[in-house]
Amino acid sequence: MKRGAALFCQVVVVLIGIAILAFLLWEPHLEGRNAHATTFEIYCKDPFLAYVYAGSIPFFVALTRAFGVLGHFRKNGKLSPATADALRAIRRCAMAVIGFVAGGVVIILMFGDPDDRPAGFFMSLLVTIGAGAIATAATMFERSLRPAGTR
Numbered sequence: 001m002k003r004g005a006a007l008f009c010q011v012v013v014v015l016i017g018i019a020i021l022a023f024l025l026w027e028p029h030l031e032g033r034n035a036h037a038t039t040f041e042i043y044c045k046d047p048f049l050a051y052v053y054a055g056s057i058p059f060f061v062a063l064t065r066a067f068g069v070l071g072h073f074r075k076n077g078k079l080s081p082a083t084a085d086a087l088r089a090i091r092r093c094a095m096a097v098i099g100f101v102a103g104g105v106v107i108i109l110m111f112g113d114p115d116d117r118p119a120g121f122f123m124s125l126l127v128t129i130g131a132g133a134i135a136t137a138a139t140m141f142e143r144s145l146r147p148a149g150t151r
Helices: 003-029 039-044 047-076 081-111 117-145
Strands: none
Touching: 003 039, 003 047, 047 081, 081 117
């Protein structure tokens, strides 16, 4: 990877982070039951929304670590053992996101409106597939950085 490509990837990581943050803050205002609610009612009286925000923390930690890895590569032109640690953290964050999504599915199935269950399940499936792909890619890159004798 060239340094220009690493800079482009850093810009993409920042744009993804901004887009997801904007979506997390904007979407609750569109929800049917929150359409006419005050900001306090939206953010402070919905425990599922608080759970979603708590579940997004590992995602933003992984984005931060990915930004750092790309910045380190852009400066030095090579990957280091610290990169393997960052990839391990990204993998763990992806697994945490999958765990939060699984918990969200349980909440939706137990307490959610029956009409919302199929859509909630499908959205959770999409997020789980994406997080699983990221965890797999991070594991493969981490293994390729390890010396041959430590595998």
